[in-house]
Amino acid sequence: MAGVREQNRAETTARILAAARAEVAEHGADMSMRAVARRVGLVSSAVYRYFPTREALLTAMVVESYGRLDRALASADDADLPGGERWAVLGRATRAWAKDRTHEFQLIYGTPLPGYAAPPETVPAAAAVASHFLRVGAGSPVEGFGGVTLEGQLAGLVDEGLAASASGAAAVLAELAALVGFVTLELGGHLVGTADPAEPLFEALLARQARTLGLDGG
Amino acid sequence: MAGVREQNRAETTARILAAARAEVAEHGADMSMRAVARRVGLVSSAVYRYFPTREALLTAMVVESYGRLDRALASADDADLPGGERWAVLGRATRAWAKDRTHEFQLIYGTPLPGYAAPPETVPAAAAVASHFLRVGAGSPVEGFGGVTLEGQLAGLVDEGLAASASGAAAVLAELAALVGFVTLELGGHLVGTADPAEPLFEALLARQARTLGLDGG
DNA sequence: CACAAGCAAGAGCACCGCTCTCGAAAGGCA
DNA sequence: TGCCTTTCGAGAGCGGTGCTCTTGCTTGTG
Numbered sequence: 001m002a003g004v005r006e007q008n009r010a011e012t013t014a015r016i017l018a019a020a021r022a023e024v025a026e027h028g029a030d031m032s033m034r035a036v037a038r039r040v041g042l043v044s045s046a047v048y049r050y051f052p053t054r055e056a057l058l059t060a061m062v063v064e065s066y067g068r069l070d071r072a073l074a075s076a077d078d079a080d081l082p083g084g085e086r087w088a089v090l091g092r093a094t095r096a097w098a099k100d101r102t103h104e105f106q107l108i109y110g111t112p113l114p115g116y117a118a119p120p121e122t123v124p125a126a127a128a129v130a131s132h133f134l135r136v137g138a139g140s141p142v143e144g145f146g147g148v149t150l151e152g153q154l155a156g157l158v159d160e161g162l163a164a165s166a167s168g169a170a171a172v173l174a175e176l177a178a179l180v181g182f183v184t185l186e187l188g189g190h191l192v193g194t195a196d197p198a199e200p201l202f203e204a205l206l207a208r209q210a211r212t213l214g215l216d217g218g
Numbered sequence: 219m220a221g222v223r224e225q226n227r228a229e230t231t232a233r234i235l236a237a238a239r240a241e242v243a244e245h246g247a248d249m250s251m252r253a254v255a256r257r258v259g260l261v262s263s264a265v266y267r268y269f270p271t272r273e274a275l276l277t278a279m280v281v282e283s284y285g286r287l288d289r290a291l292a293s294a295d296d297a298d299l300p301g302g303e304r305w306a307v308l309g310r311a312t313r314a315w316a317k318d319r320t321h322e323f324q325l326i327y328g329t330p331l332p333g334y335a336a337p338p339e340t341v342p343a344a345a346a347v348a349s350h351f352l353r354v355g356a357g358s359p360v361e362g363f364g365g366v367t368l369e370g371q372l373a374g375l376v377d378e379g380l381a382a383s384a385s386g387a388a389a390v391l392a393e394l395a396a397l398v399g400f401v402t403l404e405l406g407g408h409l410v411g412t413a414d415p416a417e418p419l420f421e422a423l424l425a426r427q428a429r430t431l432g433l434d435g436g
Numbered sequence: 437c438a439c440a441a442g443c444a445a446g447a448g449c450a451c452c453g454c455t456c457t458c459g460a461a462a463g464g465c466a
Numbered sequence: 467t468g469c470c471t472t473t474c475g476a477g478a479g480c481g482g483t484g485c486t487c488t489t490g491c492t493t494g495t496g
Contacts, residue, residue, distance in 0.1 A: 048485070049442085156412075182399065188336070222463085253452095261475065449486085452483065454480090455478105461473085
């Protein structure tokens with residue numbers, strides 16, 4: 001099994017992915033297949049043997065980027081920290097990752113490509129990222145966040161062991177949206193005239209989130 | 219003054235802008251100058267007499283979209299409502315506008331075009347949108363949100379009469395980020411597996427924001 | 437050894453942003 | 467009125483794009 005042919009194919013696939021990532025890092029999400037091809041020393045039509053379409057390549061990159069953010073969060077997380085500080089560490093890691101890899105962040109959370117719908121294979125990767133935050137939030141479940149409809153929607157997360165309570169999971173999701181929104185605004189330059197640099201406002205946001213989620217003990 | 223020539227020029231400019239908006243609404247932000255030109259019955263090179271570059275056209279559309287969101291918020295706002303409900307109305311109007319005009323929302327708050335920096339002429343338009351929320355937040359200033367550095371950054375907003383206190387303005391900005399983040403995630407399909415439909419989570423978010431901002435009286 | 441599959445290359449199609457040149461129309465002025 | 471300058475639309479063209487198709491070479495297999 002895994003003959004030379006399969007291995008070469010896998011290697012070339014990986015080289016294309018790496019080239020695409022470099023291309024996106026340097027020139028943004030408007031990555032061109034021809035530029036990627038040039039980078040790996042191929043003619044553009046050859047790349048289509050490995051990724052049938054530009055969108056397929058981007059989707060593969062999205063999955064990869066979720067994995068990278070997941071690993072960044074895993075290595076930043078520290079279960080020994082008190083809840084509020086542990087949440088803050090995850091939040092700072094997310095922001096730092098986004099600022100370090102702007103285009104990758106926007107690949108995941110930015111404007112969807114026209115006519116693009118997140119393919120199923122990205123869902124578990126996205127869930128892995130969210131689970132870090134859900135784990136911390138589970139330490140101190142919030143009650144009374146949302147009504148029965150919302151609780152019903154999120155009951156699945158509790159069943160899968162991703163959350164301690166549906167209400168707490170909802171609160172965490174809302175705070176995740178706040179983190180994504182903050183970073184989106186910062187990367188988009190929307191805070192330039194006001195909260196710039198953005199650290200103080202971000203730290204205040206993290207403190208507020210810890211209070212809202214009841215992570216500071218009590 | 220305002221001879222026939224100037225008027226014709228203004229009319230054609232407006233027709234191009236309208237065509238561009240329609241094009242973006244139908245095909246997303248990857249609008250093409252040639253498609254816009256076809257829509258107004260011009261050849262592509264003629265469009266460049268009115269907008270020297272694709273980016274210039276997009277910038278004009280961004281300003282226009284800020285204005286539209288501003289008007290949507292102005293017509294939804296109701297100063298007679300109690301603070302929490304008034305905030306919720308603005309939040310719902312923002313979300314409704316974004317869902318109705320997805321591409322326009324993403325033009326403003328989505329992934330910046332590669333190499334794109336928000337031009338100065340967009341700043342007042344963006345401030346007008348934020349001011350609606352700051353006005354409501356001013357009704358019940360939050361204390362102790364952020365430290366002296368943050369207060370110093372936002373002192374300008376207080377001076378301009380846009381906010382009652384720097385601390386309150388900071389809290390409002392953070393909640394604005396939460397709104398943008400929520401809508402971004404929803405439009406990007408990131409809530410599909412969990413809080414879908416998203417209304418219940420959004421309403422829970424609005425309720426939490428009213429509590430956080432102290433808008434429910436007390 | 438012969439055959440089939442896999443692959444890179446190249447040409448080509450329709451589209452893109454943008455530039456340049458040209459001719460026609462339009463307004464100002466003597 | 468007649469000229470002259472400015473404005474503007476059209477068209478061709480450049481280098482780029484995503485993607486397809488054909489052509490041959492290579493490579494592993496029966």
